[in-house]
Amino acid sequence: MGHFGVAVLAWPFWRVRFGVKLIWRSRFGVPEAPKDLTTLEIPDVYKMYSPSEGHVEQFLLADSGPGTERILIFGRRRYLDILRNSKTWLGDGTFKISPPLFTQVYVILAEYLNGVHPIIYALLPDKFTKTYEKLFQMLINLCPELCPTSISLDYELAAINAVKKNFPNIIIHGCFFHVTKNFKKKIGELHLISKYNNDADFSISVKMIIAIAFVCINKIDIAIDALAENLPEELQPLLEWFEDNYVGRLNRNGRRPARFPPSIWNLNERVLNGIHRTNNHAEAANRRINVEMGMVHPTLWSFITCLRKIQAGRDTYLFQLESGRSPPKKLKKYIDTDKRLLKIVQESDTRDILTYLRGVAHNISLQ
Numbered sequence: 422m423g424h425f426g427v428a429v430l431a432w433p434f435w436r437v438r439f440g441v442k443l444i445w446r447s448r449f450g451v452p453e454a455p456k457d458l459t460t461l462e463i464p465d466v467y468k469m470y471s472p473s474e475g476h477v478e479q480f481l482l483a484d485s486g487p488g489t490e491r492i493l494i495f496g497r498r499r500y501l502d503i504l505r506n507s508k509t510w511l512g513d514g515t516f517k518i519s520p521p522l523f524t525q526v527y528v529i530l531a532e533y534l535n536g537v538h539p540i541i542y543a544l545l546p547d548k549f550t551k552t553y554e555k556l557f558q559m560l561i562n563l564c565p566e567l568c569p570t571s572i573s574l575d576y577e578l579a580a581i582n583a584v585k586k587n588f589p590n591i592i593i594h595g596c597f598f599h600v601t602k603n604f605k606k607k608i609g610e611l612h613l614i615s616k617y618n619n620d621a622d623f624s625i626s627v628k629m630i631i632a633i634a635f636v637c638i639n640k641i642d643i644a645i646d647a648l649a650e651n652l653p654e655e656l657q658p659l660l661e662w663f664e665d666n667y668v669g670r671l672n673r674n675g676r677r678p679a680r681f682p683p684s685i686w687n688l689n690e691r692v693l694n695g696i697h698r699t700n701n702h703a704e705a706a707n708r709r710i711n712v713e714m715g716m717v718h719p720t721l722w723s724f725i726t727c728l729r730k731i732q733a734g735r736d737t738y739l740f741q742l743e744s745g746r747s748p749p750k751k752l753k754k755y756i757d758t759d760k761r762l763l764k765i766v767q768e769s770d771t772r773d774i775l776t777y778l779r780g781v782a783h784n785i786s787l788q
Contacts, residue, residue, distance in 0.1 A: 452722060454721070454722075455521075455522060455721060458489055458490075458546060459487045461522070461721075463484070467481070467721075467722060467725045470497065471729075472733070478498070479498065480725075480729065481494070481495055482498065483563055485555065489546065490546055492545055492546070492552070492555060492559060493523075493543065493544040494541050494560070495541065495543075495544075495725070495728055496539075496541035496542060497732065497736075501540065501541075503533045504529070504531045505564050505566050505567055505568075507531035507533055507569070509531065509569070509571055509572075509573075510529060510530065510569045510571070510572040511529070511530040511531070511572065511573045512527065512573070512584075513527070513575060513706070513707055514526065514527045514528070514545070514575075514707075515528070515707040517711055518710060518716075518717065518719065519544065520718060520719055520720060520724045521718060521720070521721075522546070522721075524545055524548060525545050525548065526543070526544060526545075526707075527542075528541070528543075528707060528710070529541050529543070530703050533739075534742040535742070535747070535748050536738065536748040537703075538739060539706050539735055542728060543556050544724075548577070550579040550582050553579055553580045553583030554583040557583055557587040557588075558587060569591055570591065570592060571594055572584055572591055572592075572593055572594070573594040573595075574594070574596065575595070576595055581685070593684075595681060597686070597688060597698040600631065601786070601787045601788050604631050605787040607659060608627065617787075623653075627656065627659070627787075628781075628786075629781075630656070630663055631782075631785065632781035632785065633667075634686055635689055635777075635781045636689060637689045640774070641668060641683060644778060645660070645664060647774045651775060665679070665680075667679055667686060692763055692766045693763070693766060693767070709731075710728075710731060713731050714727050714731075715727070762784050765777065765781055
């Protein structure tokens with residue numbers, strides 16, 4: 422024992438770690454970390470999920486096959502029924518927990534029983550349009566009857582274009598949270614953050630620009646003209662930036678196509694119809710995954726093992742809703758804000774445009 426102990430202590434640290442890993446793998450059967458997506462082989466034990474004792478089902482729902490553009494889709498077939506029957510989808514990607522060789526984990530969720538449920542978890546090798554197109558095509562192959570009416574996404578053009586290609590008639594809702602986030606970033610670039618934080622009147626003027634999102638689409642031009650005439654000079658560059666990216670700059674033929682057209686980000690109809698303004702459910706699901714994963718960029722095997730535990734938690738939540746329980750209630754402050762915004766939007770015809778924008782501005786915040 423003494424000689425062995427001395428020998429071990431004399432080993433370089435990396436050899437000790439390597440030896441421990443070999444012993445662990447030989448005892449518990451943990452595979453080597455994959456070197457590339459072409460040669461990656463997933464053992465059967467990592468393809469399965471056990472929702473209850475004695476019952477095992479497929480968890481790796483789809484694998485695009487060996488290659489550098491490989492996509493893996495995890496989930497339960499039962500949840501595909503929810504996706505097929507749901508008309509309202511949400512999608513969002515997260516990067517911190519993607520295993521090596523993959524760029525992101527993309528989650529697609531669907532509304533069911535007044536709750537929002539993660540349906541599939543896809544490991545994607547990159548963020549290219551063709552990859553998103555391939556993902557949605559794989560999803561259609563899994564469930565050909567898919568026919569969503571709307572999907573809420575962040576402002577990633579690659580994902581937006583891929584959704585449009587695979588579901589031509591779908592309504593795409595951009596997340597208002599991402600608009601406010603980009604807006605505040607631009608305020609920083611214009612060196613106006615300090616004044617925004619310390620001057621209440623200036624803060625309202627800033628938010629009146631983003632309040633255009635609550636204006637009926639056919640009145641957006643009126644709102645922009647009114648703001649151009651009444652905003653302080655230092656906010657004109659911010660208004661022009663918003664116009665360029667979200668409305669389209671005026672030219673001889675009307676307006677140039679905007680990077681993100683009003684049909685995606687406008688909230689007027691969504692407020693009137695009680696539709697989500699943000700993609701918070703998807704982002705909350707991804708935050709939960711990040712927390713429950715407990716590590717950054719885990720190995721593929723650790724990722725799958727933890728994902729099955731996360732799935733078990735989602736199964737419990739679904740069971741509770743199916744048993745008649747209500748989903749968590751929205752906080753009162755958000756309910757009150759929603760009521761005030763609805764009242765303002767409903768009164769749009771009785772308010773002049775600047776009063777309308779100012780009223781909305783008092784009820785929104787920049788993240």
